[in-house]
Amino acid sequence: MLKKAFNFRLYYALFCFVFVLKVTCISLVEDDQEQFVILETIPHNVDAFTQGLTFDIETARLYESTGLYGESDIREVDIDTGNVIKVVPMENKYFAEGMTLFKTGSGEKRLIQITWQRGEGFIYDADTLEQLDSFTYETSNGQGWGITYDAEAKEFIVSDGSSWLHYWDRDTLKEKRRKQVVVVLAETKSRGGIPLLTSNIDKLNEMELIVEGDAKFILVNRWLTYEIYKVDINTGIVAQIYDMTS
Numbered sequence: 001m002l003k004k005a006f007n008f009r010l011y012y013a014l015f016c017f018v019f020v021l022k023v024t025c026i027s028l029v030e031d032d033q034e035q036f037v038i039l040e041t042i043p044h045n046v047d048a049f050t051q052g053l054t055f056d057i058e059t060a061r062l063y064e065s066t067g068l069y070g071e072s073d074i075r076e077v078d079i080d081t082g083n084v085i086k087v088v089p090m091e092n093k094y095f096a097e098g099m100t101l102f103k104t105g106s107g108e109k110r111l112i113q114i115t116w117q118r119g120e121g122f123i124y125d126a127d128t129l130e131q132l133d134s135f136t137y138e139t140s141n142g143q144g145w146g147i148t149y150d151a152e153a154k155e156f157i158v159s160d161g162s163s164w165l166h167y168w169d170r171d172t173l174k175e176k177r178r179k180q181v182v183v184v185l186a187e188t189k190s191r192g193g194i195p196l197l198t199s200n201i202d203k204l205n206e207m208e209l210i211v212e213g214d215a216k217f218i219l220v221n222r223w224l225t226y227e228i229y230k231v232d233i234n235t236g237i238v239a240q241i242y243d244m245t246s
Contacts, residue, residue: 056126062077075088096113098145109126123135135173163180164180182238184237201222203222204221226243
């Protein structure tokens, strides 16, 4: 079973993908010949239009945000069977997008969920899925796509389908800064050490935060591709591209 197979010490290296019938959890490998290893698969509801997945490593609870107008919801999913344990439907006007788990300043576990084009988001109790609050936000294009959480910095990192990452304060949900994601085309650098020749990477979608020593990265899927980009969250520079076509 997946909860038994997980090596929680290596959880930061895991990234879960939703296919039509199953969730596939993999470990990414920085090797040109073998870029990922399949660790486990579980069944997945064929009718769920998955937009966000988040996993509580302390309780082995899996949460899912599903999209489409008139079909969006937030749900808890049994990690062994893929069955829905509990679900909270959303109003028809919302197209749900990314979601992530976080703890408040006093230690309560919460889920934060964003929506596609309405600039509205929601906070839920992670235990009951009760909606506790709602909020509005702005991004570079007014959309919300993916979201992840940096517990050390107490901030959320949000994508909107463009090349921009938005950094929100956990407590106020206000934007602190933005960073553009780029691929370095040449190592020529300015006096400040910043690469001069870069190309923006757009269509940034769902993502997860990983920590490697003192460095922090996000693993972000690029919409309509089979690629995952490993991005330094401090510089926005792509450190690795994983090709998942195999």
